[in-house]
Amino acid sequence: MKEIVVISGKGGTGKTSLTAALASAAVKKYRVVFADCDVDASDLHLLFNPDVKETHDFYSGHVARIDQKKCISYGTGTVCKDLCRFDAISYSDTEGMVIDETACEGCGVCVRFCPAHGIEFPDRYCGQWFVSDTRFGPLVHAALDIGAENSGKLVTTVRTAAKKIAQSGPDGSGPESDYLIVDGSPGTGCPVIASITGCDAVVVVTEPTLSGLHDLERVASLARHFSVPVHVCVNKFDINAEQTRSIIEWCSRNSIPVLGTIPWDRSVTAAQIQGLSIQEYAQKHGAASVADAVNTIWENLCQLTQ
Incomplete structure (x- = not known):
């Protein structure tokens, strides 16, 4: 089983659109499992129209919460407030000592030094991840909660679940898939590192x-x-033909294979609006140049990763 991760140095380059297009090309011949690891802005499901089969809560880090029944401080000279480097703890005349969960980084210093042991430290709820069926095959994807941070842990959770399905099928008894295709995170930060480490x-x-x-x-x-x-x-x-030449020349100098080029075409946007891959759209409305370009990219990728 080969794991292919589609990434980009920045958002908006067409990464997810290409992933969906590769899905259309791949499933004609191979057994494929998919994962959307762009969990900060997950949108592969918009093109895959998934039927969710499993839903799992995701927790990462901790958040401090004060038990007012145990709190013995009254806003002045408080250990927790003085030690908090994120100014997350304040005093309210109506509520007493309170913690701003948005500002709290979950470091735990207030929990450690509270003389009354009155600060709870539960796991922080950050969102959910899903296992779904789609017309292309199984898809593992996720949704971060509003304001939740992604350190890469959720990406790893999604990848691990997708690998398990790819290796033994959704019910654990099926054959190994030929490919695991991952829509990775954009940029170069922790989510990207979590998306690509160990892939083929x-x-x-x-x-x-x-x-x-x-x-x-x-x-x-x-x-x-x-x-x-x-x-x-x-x-x-x-x-921009000049910049395209610059990119291809840079790849040549650095021994990086160029799988192919895709022309600009309004049909890609039209396909997205209809929730289709470009190949599916081309079968109904035309756009053969883009569909053929993606099919060529998939064929070249298969040859280079055998």
């Missing part, structure tokens, strides 16, 4: 702009740091 290959989706090339350089360097083979796809290549 990454596909970096870039665009022909100065920032596109700069972000490609950064994310390719990150992937190579973790010894993950890098492949590149240039989306909307025809909006």
Whole structure:
């Protein structure tokens, strides 16, 4: 089973659209499981129209909460308030000592030094992750709660669940899948690292702009740091031929294969509005140039990852 992660140095390059298009190409011949690890802004489900089969709560870190029945402080000279480096603890005439859960970083120092042992430290609820059936195959995806932070732990949870399904099927008795295709996180931070470590290959989706090339350089360097083979796809290549040449030349100098280029086409947006991959849309309305380009990218990727 090969794990392919689609990433980008920045948001908005077409990463999720390409992932859905690769799904259409892959399932014609292979058994495939999918994971949406862009949990900060998960949207692969908008194109996959999933039927949710499992829902799991996700907890990460802790949040401090004061038990007013045990609290012995009255706003002045309080140990918890004085020690909090995030100014998350304050005094209210009506509520007593209170903790701003948004400002609380869950460091635990107030819990450790409270003389009355009056501060609880429960796990912080951050959102949910799901296992779903789709027309392409099983999909594992997630939704962060409003204001919740993503350190990469939720990404790892989603990837681990998807790998388990890919290795033995949704019920644990099926054959191993041929591919696990992951819609990774954009950028170069902790969620991206959690998305790519240990995978078989990454596909970096870039665009022909100065920032596109700069972000490609950064994310390719990150992937190579973790010894993950890098492949590149240039989306909307025809909006700036000069920058497309610069990207291809940079890839050549750094021995990074370019899987292909995708032209700019309004049909991609039309397909998204209808919740379809570009291949599905092309079968009904045309857009063969984009669909053919993606199919070529998938074929090249298969050859390079065998």
